[in-house]
Amino acid sequence: MAMDTGIAAALAAVLGLLVGSFLNVVIYRLPKMMERAWATECAQLTGAPAPSAEPFNLAVPRSACPHCGHVIRWYENIPVLSYLALRGRCSQCHTRISLRYPLVELAVSAVFAGCLWRWGLTPTAAAWIFFATVLLAAALIDWDTTFLPDSLTLPLLWAGLIASDLGWIDLTLHDAVWGAAAGYASLWLVYWSFKLVTGKEGMGFGDFKLFAALGAWFGWQALVPMILMASIIGALVGIALKLNSGLREGGYVPFGPFLAGAGLTAMVFGPQSILRALGL
Incomplete structure (x- = not known):
């Protein structure tokens, strides 16, 4: 039974890395989505020109470097491993990538593994x-x-x-x-x-x-x-x-x-x- 719990916790840790990667997207995009929604409401109330109608949510557009606009390829977006392989820098402009991204992924991975270890499936x-x-x-x-x-x-x-x-x-x-x-x-x-x-x-x-x-x-x-x-x-x-x-x-x-x-x-x-x- 202990072995089963350990395997479940290990698998949960991997899943946690993936969820942590998505959580980074949520942390970055959700406030911007809120600001866009407020700007749209203000424009409707005041009759001002509507802000950009380009889709912006948790799914689109694809993640890109905020400095040079380089669209992040799938193999540059593997939790933790890609950060290490890129040495913490954008592959195009070499601007430093915040250490917080892999730390969030590791934190969520630890949460998943710890909860499965403590409470099981x-x-x-x-x-x-x-x-x-x-x-x-x-x-x-x-x-x-x-x-x-x-x-x-x-x-x-x-x-x-x-x-x-x-x-x-x-x-x-x-x-x-x-x-x-x-x-x-x-x-x-x-x-x-x-x-x-x-x-x-x-x-x-x-x-x-x-x-x-x-x-x-x-x-x-x-x-x-x-x-x-x-x-x-x-x-x-x-x-x-x-x-x-x-x-x-x-x-x-x-x-x-x-x-x-x-x-x-x-x-x-x-x-x-x-x-x-x-x-x-």
Whole structure:
């Protein structure tokens, strides 16, 4: 049985590399798809000329180098191996390719293998694979653009509720529902309290939805450990970026990646491990 689990985990790791390659496409293209949709809506409302109607989605056009436009051939798009063979550079213009691409592929591969190893070929493994993969995409998109797309956070929330109802995760539907409600309401209250006091927006509505999704997967009891971890690490990273003049325009740091980090930590070690790590 252990051998079967090991083989399944190895095959899952390979599948994870392929999914990770696609996830890189999602992370890069989804924000641009959102911006195009907003531009089209604005043009319709104002009567301005419509933006480019050329197809742009997760399938088309084919991936290309953003610097020289070189269309990436299939053998240049093999997860991790192509990056190593190309020595991290475009085959045409030799511009450096971000190391994040193979790291995302390896991270998703580790998620697939780890979940199969821990839970076997079960719906539970599939549920947590979905959770971690979507959470990783949302975190990186938020870090890059400060967008937390509804097309990621809302399915993540609903998936948590469904998984709890079907018994795929160790959480009752009652706790999942109240976890989602408490997660959303808590950050909603923080947002409006901060805005009333300072007149500024301290976070985006996407953070409410992401925290609600975490509540749906872990229950209301896990919200305090996760928000503590996200807040402390987020503050430390923000201070470090400020000291190194690394803050983006406006002096803000997106909160979603730190919520995602707390969620992944809770998935691997359990929510209470966060409190122990913080000495609480």
